[in-house]
Amino acid sequence: MAEALRSLRPGSGADPAETGARALGVAGVAVSVFPMPSADTNGTRAPEPLWWYPELSLRFEELQFTLGEGPGPDAARVGIAVLEPDLDRVRPDRWPVLLPAVRQLGVDGVCCFPLGLGAVRLGMFTLLCDGRGGLDGRQLADANTLAAALTVTLLDGRRPADRKDDDGLPWPADGLHRAVVHQATGMISVQLAIPLTEALVRLRAFAYGSERLIGDVAEDVVARRLRFDDDGSGPRVPVGGEG
């Protein structure tokens, strides 16, 4: 598992899908990302495969997102994980076109974890299971850990500037647990008329760029000491805004 987490560090050179599949002991792993949307589009974009291992995972991703049905599209729509490690137990009418095609590929089970924070949707993390049975509690916990790490990796990958590599875990303890960060994300999305995903990326980029904690910057936004709508020169302190 540690190796899989390390593979997410910038410049590690390792393939997160391959190390992830090995660490989790599953038949395949894919990470697909939603293309960065233009303003005002939400939810209808098909994710694009970013990492996969082995080739079977890529075929599965393409199949379900081409057909528009399957655990991935379901998980993307409702924003929660869809776990079907044994496809024999799935009602045939749930994914009528996908199921027969998938069985032909030799996939016995699928687990899809949405990557995101609230309404911020970044992508999907998909595990393929083979006939050895479902996921045990440990595998499930590890998959969730990896999904959380991937979420931060995708957020970082969307930042314009590269962060200095460090020896820490791939997710920095950067305040994503704080309510103000999500509140500020909502405010910035209105200020700039951009989707929440992009607003969170802008907030994080600004925090890194100014070498401040994201929670501190978010506090300033929520307290209206800092606004992101501007003339293009960057976030600024509103006129008359004091502490």
Added chain:
Amino acid sequence: MTREQRLAEVFVEIADSLIDDFDVLDLLQRLSARCVELLEVSAAGILLADPRGELQVIAASDEHTRLLELLARQHDQGPCVECFRTGSARTNIDLGRPEAAAAWPRFTPKARELGFVATHAIPLRLRDRVVGALNLFQTSVHRLDDDEIALAQALADVATITILQQRTLEKSYVENTQLNSALTSRILVEQVKGVLAERWGTSVDEAFAAFRAYARAHHLRLTDFARQIVDGTVDTSTIPAPENAQPPEIYE
């Protein structure tokens, strides 16, 4: 009304809610408010462990950001973290004692700053697993006795059942999915607070009050309503804005 009568009412209220398709956040928020009434404490919060085992705020007796922020400090330290790790309740903790400040240097001063002098952490247990904690705060020292702690544990058990009873499309791996789903809903609601506060030019706390009042008046689940606002499928100008709303400054 005696406490016993009030308690019976609360359990009926919760049982009623569980029958219908309910909103987990709304119910947990009501439950937190009931904890405050029944246990005569000043504030209550419910925290759930995320997949990494860090505690995240899921509901609080009031939605003031300062209380949410205090609860959020317990993602890595505080009485709830200890309660979660050991599975045992930590009760009648005097926040004025130097031990509390030494044990939780980021949590304790913040709690004191908000006027809290004592705190309690009660585990949310599912069989042999701990999934989170119920956190109680007092602004005046009043020891909770064994009966009151048993009551707090009963309310914590109701919270656990509430979270894990939430229906999903399919039955497999239900518990895990439901915990994550509750955490996702929580973040979504925070994002919507920000969206509405900015549109109305109010504080996030005022924006949430108006959002919740509208959702309750129209029998909308908080999570669904929040999602519709974010997706743009509901026109937020139809929601009555808080009285002091003012359009934000316009920049050219």
